Amino acid sequence: MAKQKDKKVKPQVLKGFRDYPPSEQIAREAMIAKVREVFELMGFLPFQTASLEFAETLLGSHYTEDSLAELFGFRGPDEVEVALRYEFTLSLARYVAANPTLALPFRCYQYGNVWRVDKPGPGRYREFMQFDIDIVGTQNLLADAEIIAVMVTTLERLGIKNFKVRYSDRKILNGLIQFAGIPQQKGLEVMRVIDKLERQGREAVLLELGPGRIDKSGDKIKGLELETKQIDQIARFLNVAESHEGDPIQKAEELLGDIEVSQEGVTELCEIQSYLSHMKVPEDKTEVDLTVVRGLGYYTGPVFETSLLDLTEFGSVFSGGRYDNLVERFLNRSIPATGSSIGIDRLLAALIELKALSLPQATSQVLVTVMDRERLPDYLDIVRQLREAGIPSEIYLGDTKNLTKQIKYGDKVGIPFVVIAGSDEFESGTVTVKNLAVGREKALQTSDREEWLKAEQIQETIPLSSLIGYLRKYMQRP
Numbered sequence: 001m002a003k004q005k006d007k008k009v010k011p012q013v014l015k016g017f018r019d020y021p022p023s024e025q026i027a028r029e030a031m032i033a034k035v036r037e038v039f040e041l042m043g044f045l046p047f048q049t050a051s052l053e054f055a056e057t058l059l060g061s062h063y064t065e066d067s068l069a070e071l072f073g074f075r076g077p078d079e080v081e082v083a084l085r086y087e088f089t090l091s092l093a094r095y096v097a098a099n100p101t102l103a104l105p106f107r108c109y110q111y112g113n114v115w116r117v118d119k120p121g122p123g124r125y126r127e128f129m130q131f132d133i134d135i136v137g138t139q140n141l142l143a144d145a146e147i148i149a150v151m152v153t154t155l156e157r158l159g160i161k162n163f164k165v166r167y168s169d170r171k172i173l174n175g176l177i178q179f180a181g182i183p184q185q186k187g188l189e190v191m192r193v194i195d196k197l198e199r200q201g202r203e204a205v206l207l208e209l210g211p212g213r214i215d216k217s218g219d220k221i222k223g224l225e226l227e228t229k230q231i232d233q234i235a236r237f238l239n240v241a242e243s244h245e246g247d248p249i250q251k252a253e254e255l256l257g258d259i260e261v262s263q264e265g266v267t268e269l270c271e272i273q274s275y276l277s278h279m280k281v282p283e284d285k286t287e288v289d290l291t292v293v294r295g296l297g298y299y300t301g302p303v304f305e306t307s308l309l310d311l312t313e314f315g316s317v318f319s320g321g322r323y324d325n326l327v328e329r330f331l332n333r334s335i336p337a338t339g340s341s342i343g344i345d346r347l348l349a350a351l352i353e354l355k356a357l358s359l360p361q362a363t364s365q366v367l368v369t370v371m372d373r374e375r376l377p378d379y380l381d382i383v384r385q386l387r388e389a390g391i392p393s394e395i396y397l398g399d400t401k402n403l404t405k406q407i408k409y410g411d412k413v414g415i416p417f418v419v420i421a422g423s424d425e426f427e428s429g430t431v432t433v434k435n436l437a438v439g440r441e442k443a444l445q446t447s448d449r450e451e452w453l454k455a456e457q458i459q460e461t462i463p464l465s466s467l468i469g470y471l472r473k474y475m476q477r478p
Helices: 022-041 055-059 065-069 089-098 142-157 170-179 184-194 202-209 228-242 248-256 260-278 344-353 373-388 403-412 423-428 436-443 449-454 464-475
Strands: 052-054 073-075 081-084 106-115 127-136 163-169 212-214 220-222 286-288 302-308 318-322 337-343 366-368 393-395 417-420 430-435 459-463
Touching: 022 106, 022 127, 022 142, 022 344, 052 055, 052 089, 055 065, 055 081, 055 089, 089 106, 089 127, 089 337, 127 142, 127 344, 142 163, 142 260, 142 302, 142 318, 142 337, 163 170, 163 260, 170 184, 170 228, 170 248, 170 260, 184 202, 184 228, 202 212, 202 228, 228 248, 248 260, 260 286, 260 302, 337 344, 366 373, 366 403, 373 393, 373 423, 373 464, 403 417, 403 436, 417 436, 417 464, 423 430, 430 436, 430 464, 459 464
Parallel strands: 163 286, 366 393, 366 417
Antiparallel strands: 052 081, 073 081, 106 127, 127 337, 163 302, 212 220, 302 318, 318 337, 417 430, 430 459
16 A cells, blocks of 8 residues: 655745845844844843733733734633733833832833734734833832833934934823713723824824724724714814924914813923933933823823834834833832833834844854865865854855856855865965955946956955965954
């Protein structure tokens, strides 16, 4: 009886998930390194929480099976309900509550993957990387100004020139709910709709506050069924918020200043503005924008969003706010906190689009080819010397002895330099260095191989003893 062949498994990725090829992952790591450098420069500590949490940590003690289904949740091996984190802030709050001896204020950052059962779409995934920065344990609004300063500095260091960190205060929005005569229990739903203003537009927001609307895919979006008078009051606020004339803080005070909670928000914005001025944060990189809401329910005060002015379709790439009551989920007391989060993958896509970040194909800077297998110890010695000098290098490990194919491999994976040596070169103490990076550039300029070979830096035979110095010169390495 013939043996039945195993059915082949289809090499596919789950919907809403993706792989990252080396070129993108190298660029990601480079971006993360720059972000970490800024955060540590400004006094923040590296920190990491668990990927998997008790369901009640993420959802509160009164969660239901329906709310658990909104996350990647399941019953764990200890017969407890668990879920993958969908953000870092709740895990941070849990950590702070569990460590009462923690020195406060606690300035920290953490990064890693988070998971959300959202509808996948262009640029939206169910697994993605976030990079959070937080200050826990102070009501001082200087902490909020510090977060904004970090946001500005980070984006500048990443090479983004045209951006704006916009900020507002949820207390002003809380006052708007009173101003419009909307029941407080419906306030968060209203804010979540207003938060769609930049993405969906004014008309869509007003429809969703009322009878509802049809989205671009044809799906029906249920409305909040607010009264016409209530919607009119919100529209009046949006007229003020979207106007680019005059001081937005003053305009908010004129419209909502009689409401105590809104006046608190106005005062807080003035204080943050003053701190940013004293910190010399560039005025053209920040602005008060009363349309900034942030949809999450735990925000209690100042909120921040970052817009890339050359890529507005990317939405906010760095956002957050103050969440003074979140730790209270785990304790009988409130511990104030503020922070912000980068969507690493969205920002990476933006940097690539803006040509502010390259996509290197390799980590190796040098490929040492193998022309003569009997001289393998000599090739390995060259690789050892390069690595000891701090130059990332690899030896060709393929089966072919064909030099052209070895060079083509180096070119395909993006290695900029190839070192070539045969028995004659070893005997004369020389090597040939081929600069593939320059070669690719010159190849675009001429099809004449002789002219190509004569071009400066394309190919040069040098003493083996000069190899490290030669490479450092053209790689501009210390």
